[in-house]
Amino acid sequence: MRNFLFLLLLPLAACSAYGPAMRRGPDVYPDFSALKAANTEGLDFSREAYYRGSPVAVFAPHGGDIELLTSRLARATAGRDFNLYIFNGWHGRKGDLHVTSSHFDDPQAVLIATSSVLGVSFHAQADHGRWVCVGGSNREAGELVARRLEAAGFSAVAPCARLPGTSLKNIVNRPSSGGVQLEITLRLLASLEKDAEDLSKFTEAVRLAALEFISSGKANTVQETAK
Numbered sequence: 420m421r422n423f424l425f426l427l428l429l430p431l432a433a434c435s436a437y438g439p440a441m442r443r444g445p446d447v448y449p450d451f452s453a454l455k456a457a458n459t460e461g462l463d464f465s466r467e468a469y470y471r472g473s474p475v476a477v478f479a480p481h482g483g484d485i486e487l488l489t490s491r492l493a494r495a496t497a498g499r500d501f502n503l504y505i506f507n508g509w510h511g512r513k514g515d516l517h518v519t520s521s522h523f524d525d526p527q528a529v530l531i532a533t534s535s536v537l538g539v540s541f542h543a544q545a546d547h548g549r550w551v552c553v554g555g556s557n558r559e560a561g562e563l564v565a566r567r568l569e570a571a572g573f574s575a576v577a578p579c580a581r582l583p584g585t586s587l588k589n590i591v592n593r594p595s596s597g598g599v600q601l602e603i604t605l606r607l608l609a610s611l612e613k614d615a616e617d618l619s620k621f622t623e624a625v626r627l628a629a630l631e632f633i634s635s636g637k638a639n640t641v642q643e644t645a646k
Contacts, residue, residue: 423564439631446645447515451525467505468527474637475629476502476535480523483507486543488608493541495622504528536638540591554579556597560632564599595639
């Protein structure tokens, strides 16, 4: 498999206040193509896309100002070895740049996903409490993630009933073995932002679970190779 690296324009400005913008009602844009046509990359949004030859791909399709801290969680989980894709919405546009994961079809993200074995994605959700709802199409990997998070001191529920994230069109489920979607409450996100040690424990638990699944021998091989 041939290595490639995509590094698109990084954010021009960082947000100054915590608080994910949770959209109500339908998305403004039906897919990534429509979003890109109506906005300016480098001003309204930026992308980070790295293929590193790993079987694991980490996604934050609603990063930047859209669902704050999800970009940071994705970067920390990916480290220097997992594949990584982040879409950052900027300049106060917040929820306007939210494209639901089953419609998120940026070719950069799709190529990384279909060149990987297992996907992991980070999202914000508005339920009460401090916990994680673990969904995605790969239930076995999701249960591993939930167990690792519980062992690290976090509350996690798998499978996720309210936000299952099981559509095969969901960007996190496009790797050959599907994916794990982490819906994190706003209170837990706020807590992780303030506590670097907890954030490290959280992302390390997710990493270990992903590696445990890959090493279990139950993962499917990649069906589409990066070119």
